[in-house]
Amino acid sequence: MAQLDTREKLAILADAAKYDASCASSGTAKRNSRDGKGIGSTEGMGICHAYAPDGRCISLLKILLTNSCIFDCHYCINRKSSNVRRARFTADEVVRLTLSFYKRNYIEGLFLSSGIIGSSNYTMEQLVEVARSLREDHDFRGYIHLKTIPDADPELVHKAGLYADRVSINVELPTSGGLKRLAPEKSEARIEGAMGDMKSAIVETGDATKRFKSAPRFAPAGQSTQMIVGADAATDGDIVRKASTLYDRFGLRRVYYSAFSPIPDASAVLPLQRPPLMREHRLYQSDWLMRFYDYQPAEVVAAADPATGMLPLDIDPKLAWALRFREHFPVDVNRAPRERLLRVPGLGVKAVDRIVAARRWRRLRLDDVARLTVSIAKVRPFVIAEDWRPVALTDRAELKPLVAPRPKAQQMELFG
Amino acid sequence: MRVVTLASADDFDGWRDAARALAAASVPPDDVVWQVGEAATDLFGGAPTPVPEAGATAFSVSRLFLDTARNVALHSAPERWALLYTALSRLRTAPRLMEDGADPLVRRLEGLAKAVRRDIHKMRAFVRFRQLVDPDGAERYVAWFEPEHHIVRANATFFVNRFAGMRWSILTPEVTIHWTGERLEEGPGATRAEAPEGDPVEEVWKTYYASIFNPARLKVGAMVKEMPRKYWKNMPETALVPALIAGAQARESGMIEQARTNLGSGIGGNIETAWAALRDEAAGCTRCPLYKDATQTVFGEGPVDARLMFVGEQPGDQEDLAGKPFVGPAGQVFDRALGEAGVDRSTVYVTNAVKHFKFEQRGKRRIHSKPGAGEIEACRWWIEQEQMLIRPKMTVALGATAARALLGRTVTISRERGRAFELPGDGGMGWITVHPSFLLRLPDEAAKREEYARFVEDLRAAAAAMD
Numbered sequence: 001m002a003q004l005d006t007r008e009k010l011a012i013l014a015d016a017a018k019y020d021a022s023c024a025s026s027g028t029a030k031r032n033s034r035d036g037k038g039i040g041s042t043e044g045m046g047i048c049h050a051y052a053p054d055g056r057c058i059s060l061l062k063i064l065l066t067n068s069c070i071f072d073c074h075y076c077i078n079r080k081s082s083n084v085r086r087a088r089f090t091a092d093e094v095v096r097l098t099l100s101f102y103k104r105n106y107i108e109g110l111f112l113s114s115g116i117i118g119s120s121n122y123t124m125e126q127l128v129e130v131a132r133s134l135r136e137d138h139d140f141r142g143y144i145h146l147k148t149i150p151d152a153d154p155e156l157v158h159k160a161g162l163y164a165d166r167v168s169i170n171v172e173l174p175t176s177g178g179l180k181r182l183a184p185e186k187s188e189a190r191i192e193g194a195m196g197d198m199k200s201a202i203v204e205t206g207d208a209t210k211r212f213k214s215a216p217r218f219a220p221a222g223q224s225t226q227m228i229v230g231a232d233a234a235t236d237g238d239i240v241r242k243a244s245t246l247y248d249r250f251g252l253r254r255v256y257y258s259a260f261s262p263i264p265d266a267s268a269v270l271p272l273q274r275p276p277l278m279r280e281h282r283l284y285q286s287d288w289l290m291r292f293y294d295y296q297p298a299e300v301v302a303a304a305d306p307a308t309g310m311l312p313l314d315i316d317p318k319l320a321w322a323l324r325f326r327e328h329f330p331v332d333v334n335r336a337p338r339e340r341l342l343r344v345p346g347l348g349v350k351a352v353d354r355i356v357a358a359r360r361w362r363r364l365r366l367d368d369v370a371r372l373t374v375s376i377a378k379v380r381p382f383v384i385a386e387d388w389r390p391v392a393l394t395d396r397a398e399l400k401p402l403v404a405p406r407p408k409a410q411q412m413e414l415f416g
Numbered sequence: 417m418r419v420v421t422l423a424s425a426d427d428f429d430g431w432r433d434a435a436r437a438l439a440a441a442s443v444p445p446d447d448v449v450w451q452v453g454e455a456a457t458d459l460f461g462g463a464p465t466p467v468p469e470a471g472a473t474a475f476s477v478s479r480l481f482l483d484t485a486r487n488v489a490l491h492s493a494p495e496r497w498a499l500l501y502t503a504l505s506r507l508r509t510a511p512r513l514m515e516d517g518a519d520p521l522v523r524r525l526e527g528l529a530k531a532v533r534r535d536i537h538k539m540r541a542f543v544r545f546r547q548l549v550d551p552d553g554a555e556r557y558v559a560w561f562e563p564e565h566h567i568v569r570a571n572a573t574f575f576v577n578r579f580a581g582m583r584w585s586i587l588t589p590e591v592t593i594h595w596t597g598e599r600l601e602e603g604p605g606a607t608r609a610e611a612p613e614g615d616p617v618e619e620v621w622k623t624y625y626a627s628i629f630n631p632a633r634l635k636v637g638a639m640v641k642e643m644p645r646k647y648w649k650n651m652p653e654t655a656l657v658p659a660l661i662a663g664a665q666a667r668e669s670g671m672i673e674q675a676r677t678n679l680g681s682g683i684g685g686n687i688e689t690a691w692a693a694l695r696d697e698a699a700g701c702t703r704c705p706l707y708k709d710a711t712q713t714v715f716g717e718g719p720v721d722a723r724l725m726f727v728g729e730q731p732g733d734q735e736d737l738a739g740k741p742f743v744g745p746a747g748q749v750f751d752r753a754l755g756e757a758g759v760d761r762s763t764v765y766v767t768n769a770v771k772h773f774k775f776e777q778r779g780k781r782r783i784h785s786k787p788g789a790g791e792i793e794a795c796r797w798w799i800e801q802e803q804m805l806i807r808p809k810m811t812v813a814l815g816a817t818a819a820r821a822l823l824g825r826t827v828t829i830s831r832e833r834g835r836a837f838e839l840p841g842d843g844g845m846g847w848i849t850v851h852p853s854f855l856l857r858l859p860d861e862a863a864k865r866e867e868y869a870r871f872v873e874d875l876r877a878a879a880a881a882m883d
């Protein structure tokens with residue numbers, strides 16, 4: 001193979017990394033380089049430095065160290081049997097690339113993953129070396145996200161946590177049947193075992209940091225994972241339940257859902273047709289309902305079609321839940337407790353907090369609610385205000401067309 | 417009329433000192449004109465009344481108001497100072513006014529503050545430094561940025577915290593800020609021409625931008641919402657956007673086409689293995705509740721290179737126990753008819769629209785029960801996978817349930833029976849006929865014979881239509 005220059009390698013190894021949805025740079029400890037040493041800062045809130053035409057945020061330099069891999073996972077562009085062009089960065093190349101992008105304010109930091117070469121330990125060592133060099137040789141204080149390799153030595157994984165802000169392992173498929181079919185060399189037990197170890201390490205060092213200020217920080221932005229949607233037989237209900245179990249068992253910060261999308265040189269085992277991107281969007285919305293709106297997983301599942309287990313694509317899961325359980329509405333904006341206001345379609349967490357604050361000073365009329373929310377049209381059928389009471393609207397069968405967004409026909413698939 | 421002249425467009429401290437004194441003297445908002453720099457004031461005629469000295473009657477305001485006001489002060493709207501002073505005057509009698517988001521003035525201030533916060537955030541995101549190397553070899557980083565509001569000074573700390581070890585300048589039309597490595601210096605506004613032209617690393621960055629983009633999931637609206645076009649002209653990577661969008665669909669269909677070719681040629685995975693893996697996964701299917709009472713999943717059967725595929729309704733009692741499709745009474749009728757139609761059973765793939773047996777228990781007997789639309793829909797996933805792997809030239813739907821699974825709509829057999837048609841989504845040809853169990857149920861022997869002959873003829877014609 002001819003020698004590739006850094007830019008050619010970048011093209012290959014960024015292309016190989018784009019199927020990881022996460023690009024978050026948020027939720028870590030605050031740091032700066034005001035002391036004149038080193039470079040970089042983190043602010044708690046992440047920054048998206050650009051957006052690609054796929055609507056995804058570009059916050060980190062997201063690359064693989066190498067796209068060679070000894071595994072043959074069917075959904076993966078980098079699988080052993082794929083004809084994709086291979087490349088490999090040296091640790092030093094990644095370090096220089098990261099710093100030169102960072103100094104120009106293109107990125108918040110690095111998200112480094114890798115195909116598995118040699119052994120799991122060897123691969124993990126290479127990843128850790130990049131992070132070590134950035135932190136120790138260059139005093140880099142920006143964000144680092146490292147993918148960890150399930151079977152790597154716990155000592156190496158521990159090192160990764162000391163250098164990185166966030167660590168992650170992908171569960172890949174929501175069902176074990178799907179994992180067996182599409183990633184035959186991976187095992188649910190090993191992946192979840194590694195996530196469990198990581199959780200213990202995060203909790204332990206978190207406790208130590210509370211007691212001793214000087215205790216080393218360990219993955220202060222926690223761990224996350226990703227599931228591929230639409231490549232196995234999992235229904236939305238299955239996925240919601242799986243995600244909720246993962247949040248509970250491993251204290252994850254985030255579960256990412258990635259609608260399976262066609263890859264160059266795909267394996268025969270994969271479906272040819274991708275699921276609608278809207279399906280992925282609805283799963284993120286249901287994830288939000290569980291994390292910020294106090295919905296139990298079973299309640300989100302109840303918003304899905306009982307026969308197919310699928311969430312509706314034409315309306316969001318919160319509206320779907322409200323239409324299915326109309327007896328919970330209307331909700332009085334002047335009296336109802338916060339948790340009931342959170343159930344009203346069209347009211348976000350911010351709007352609810354603003355309503356709760358504002359109603360201490362006045363009886364809210366519909367106009368007032370309109371000033372506190374984004375769209376009063378969606379909210380109106382579900383609330384009671386000082387001068388407003390929906391006329392048995394929630395009992396009407398034809399409520400859905402009144403509150404559901406107009407279908408955008410062809411547009412949905414392309415730009416949804 | 418009182419005129420307050422503030423030192424600069426972002427002079428929050430100047431506004432606060434003047435506003436505090438005016439409010440203490442109970443000067444009504446309508447009596448104050450706010451201006452920045454030495455703008456003309458004779459619009460209102462007459463000499464302005466001097467602003468009173470700050471008195472001892474100063475009062476405190478909530479943190480919430482101060483935080484909001486600090487941001488509002490940076491907005492480009494000229495009326496911001498007057499709005500803030502109006503709010504301050506009202507705070508004297510309603511100290512917790514800011515908590516009432518339903519108040520139009522509060523709403524307005526929140527809107528202004530939000531726009532400023534967004535501009536501050538976007539500046540942190542979209543400033544692009546270009547590297548210069550001085551004759552002595554020292555590096556400098558220079559950026560040109562055009563903010564919408566007066567946020568540059570307020571935003572300087574962020575860049576200092578992050579890039580304290582570098583020497584850098586941010587040039588904007590209103591003001592320029594320079595970090596010497598030790599302290600922040602300020603200069604007058606600049607023009608774009610004063611900023612450096614390019615930086616070789618920008619080409620590397622553009623390579624990254626183009627490569628990280630996934631053409632199979634175009635979402636232009638989402639991109640523009642977060643990266644409004646007004647910022648594009650100073651971001652090198654945005655020059656690539658039109659070409660990336662234009663090429664995306666071709667790249668996606670290319671990938672799908674490639675996958676099809678691979679499937680046909682056996683590249684990229686063995687179809688036999690893929691089919692076996694699919695069957696294994698289906699064995700654990702819980703997509704609908706039917707798995708609970710059935711004995712097992714009854715998956716399709718036959719060679720994976722079959723040109724002819726038959727889809728029945730669902731496994732019956734015997735199929736459920738045997739784990740194989742079409743082995744019960746209806747299966748025997750089907751086998752016989754297929755033979756009479758001249759089709760070799762061992763060359764065709766047979767499967768069912770619904771892969772679990774649905775029944776009602778009556779005493780010791782399990783009575784077949786028709787699958788509902790939801791169960792058919794839930795199970796369609798498997799049929800689609802089977803069709804994609806086997807890619808039959810002709811798929812024959814036996815009965816209404818199978819037709820529904822293939823077409824995704826209710827089908828009247830009598831109306832659509834007996835002719836070839838294109839299946840949706842490049843699924844090859846389709847054909848609809850009755851289910852063999854229909855023949856078993858006919859009470860009249862003559863009708864039975866007649867319908868059986870018609871069924872055989874359908875099978876023969878479907879097989880012939882392939883060639």
